[in-house]
Amino acid sequence: MILSRTSQYAIQALIYIATKPSGEPVLNREIAEHLNVPPAYLAKIMQSLCKGSLLYSFRGRLGGFCLREGAEKTDLMQILVLTEGVGFTHECVLGLKICSDETACPMHFKWKPIKEKVVALLREQTLEKLAKAVMTGKYRLADVPAVLMAGAGQPAGEPV
Amino acid sequence: MILSRTSQYAIQALIYIATKPSGEPVLNREIAEHLNVPPAYLAKIMQSLCKGSLLYSFRGRLGGFCLREGAEKTDLMQILVLTEGVGFTHECVLGLKICSDETACPMHFKWKPIKEKVVALLREQTLEKLAKAVMTGKYRLADVPAVLMAGAGQPAGEPV
DNA sequence: ATTAATTGGGATTCCGATATCTTGTTTTGA
DNA sequence: TCAAAACAAGATATCGGAATCCCAATTAAT
Known part of the structure; x- marks a missing residue:
């Protein structure tokens, strides 16, 4: 019932990129901040998504990551095969x-039909669909909108 | 989609005990051998199942573990609450x-109905039912019948 | 050219689940 | 009484996923 953190980060990151104008590289740092996820760790995951042919990466200034052509059609099952391994x-x-x-x-035999439902669900959810759902504003990708965290370095004094 | 090993061992052990005549203590060692599971680790799990009021334990010769009265009606959800924590x-x-x-x-909202199906399944599977299923001989609790492992200390020479 | 900003990738650290070890306590039977 | 067999419980070790660190390679702007 539980995905590894790696898988969760991967899915979140890919959806986030899918909500951005395609073709414009998105910074790892930006993604990590927005999702509130460790940047160095996310960087590793992004690498593996590149190797898995879901992303392009660009180095140097104006670098970043963007979806490969057609990658908006990627479904969650395809992503999980990369992060959890085939046959998970x-x-x-x-x-x-x-x-x-x-x-x-x-x-x-009791579990089998449920598993099949899960797989069917994973197969029908594409980055495109999920990104659109997020863009409507009705659904969230991160716990706390990054904006609200910005000035929250120190809590504001004794709240009592 | 995955339970912790601890949960898997716990469920297996409880089903195994439920296939045995009730009231007669079953040895930890016997369970561990039959399930092909680390005995010392299983012992810890058994302890927590005792604390969770599913088992009685008896020390000394003729000791062992047996189900508490009524524990045959325990469903998987109840067990998992002990091993994975509430709200898992x-x-x-x-x-x-x-x-x-x-x-x-x-x-x-896509995941919710599936989760509900999973929970319903876990709630309807009791130790009694599962033990009976195993006792018919149609279903297995362990990968390899312990019997077949008995004399398998060394592989039989060069199989070329 | 130089510098700053970015990803690439190996090495390392951290942490919790898993597993083992050691000693103590209880119980039975000789 | 004593020894053997079993569980109790705390300490310790191992392992793999998660996270961090460091430096090299690349690219763009100055």
Whole structure:
């Protein structure tokens, strides 16, 4: 039921980029600040997304990251394959190494249809769709709008 | 989509005990061997299941663990609350600290119904049901029947 | 050219889950 | 009484994901 932090950061970052004008590189620093995520760690994830052919990267001034052509159509499953590895949906709920229709754990056939629903959902959610949902303003990508954090270095004195 | 190893071991162990005649203490060592799980680690988990009021433990010779009265009716959700903590189903898919119907991430309302299905499934699967399923012989609790591992200390020479 | 701003990538650190070790306590049976 | 068998519990070790650090490579503006 839980994705790794790496996966969560990756998805968030990709959606964020997808909300920006395509073609204009977005800075790692900007993404990290907006999402409130460790910049150095995000940088690593961005690298792997480049290697996974979802992003272009540009070095030097005016550098940054932007979506590869067509990458707006990327669905969450494709992203998770990069971050969690292929077959991350094939794992047994009870942790058995071998658990298939033929050699099943007692949860196998109950779990299977739910797993299929999850995969279907992941496949239908594209960056484009998710980015649009965020752009309407009805949905959030980050806990606290970065703007509100800006001047919050120190809390304002004794609040009592 | 993934439970911690601790949760997996806990569920497996409880089902295993539920397949045994109730009232007769089952040895930690026996459970660990049967499930092919680290005995010392399992022992810790058993302790916490005792504290969680699912098991009785008995020390000394003829000691071991057995289900508390009525514990056959325990469902997986109850077990997971012990091992994963309450509210382990409340976490946002994208990892946002705050994600509710009011302040939703772009996946929130898509994910919600699936999560509800998962919880419903966990609530309807009791130790009794699962143990019976295993006892029919159609479903497995462990990867390899412990019997087959017994004499397998050294592989049998060069298999070329 | 030089400098500043950016990503690339290896090395390292940190931390929590997982696993092990060691010692103490309880219980049974000889 | 004593020894063996089992769980209790705290301390310690291991491992992998998460996070940080450092420096090299690249690019644009001056």
